[in-house]
Amino acid sequence: MTTIYLHGFLSSPRSVKGRMLAAAHERRRAAFLAPDLNIGPAQAASLLLQLTEGIPARSLAVVGSSLGGFYAAWLAEKRGCRAVLLNPAVRPWEFVKDYMGEQPTVAGDRTVNVTPDFVRQLRELDVPEVTRPERYLVLLSTADETLDWREADAKYREATRVLIPGGDHRISAFADYCEAVTDFCCSGPAAA
Numbered sequence: 001m002t003t004i005y006l007h008g009f010l011s012s013p014r015s016v017k018g019r020m021l022a023a024a025h026e027r028r029r030a031a032f033l034a035p036d037l038n039i040g041p042a043q044a045a046s047l048l049l050q051l052t053e054g055i056p057a058r059s060l061a062v063v064g065s066s067l068g069g070f071y072a073a074w075l076a077e078k079r080g081c082r083a084v085l086l087n088p089a090v091r092p093w094e095f096v097k098d099y100m101g102e103q104p105t106v107a108g109d110r111t112v113n114v115t116p117d118f119v120r121q122l123r124e125l126d127v128p129e130v131t132r133p134e135r136y137l138v139l140l141s142t143a144d145e146t147l148d149w150r151e152a153d154a155k156y157r158e159a160t161r162v163l164i165p166g167g168d169h170r171i172s173a174f175a176d177y178c179e180a181v182t183d184f185c186c187s188g189p190a191a192a
Helices: 016-029 041-052 067-079 092-099 116-124 147-155 178-187
Strands: 004-005 029-031 062-063 082-087 101-104 113-114 136-141 160-164
Touching: 004 016, 004 041, 004 067, 016 029, 016 178, 041 067, 041 116, 062 067, 062 178, 067 082, 082 147, 082 178, 092 116, 101 136, 113 116, 136 178, 147 160
Parallel strands: 004 029, 004 062, 062 082, 082 136, 136 160
Antiparallel strands: 101 113
């Protein structure tokens, strides 16, 4: 099994969730990748296709947080694999408009140039609806201060959804869900 973790907008593969998932996969001796996605959407899509090339869908899972959740849904549809979406962005092109220009990453070690083309590229990666909702697990925080959780709840209504009452966008209580997410990735429903 291989799991790929996709961090959120301006975040890092070494985020708290990324580190927790890496440790959980290490304990199970399962392969885990966490690429840096502080690049344009088209570059991110190309990188993800390269990373997953040759991995059978049944042996692949993707976990994405926020913008990473948007990318995870796209990748799951492209590759036919399982996906866990953590407070996924539904229409990220709407919120990135507020971040035009050079934006520092959370770690502060680099910047991302958000341009109108960045917005266009996000629109091109949109998945209007998922083909096999049983391949998806969606965690939604009901007090998400960044995204309206109800949009993702409606979009992924056929998938297994877990509501986190009062949870924030970062899912500060992720330790309570990490093993369930890892279980889903390592032994979830068959992909196709």
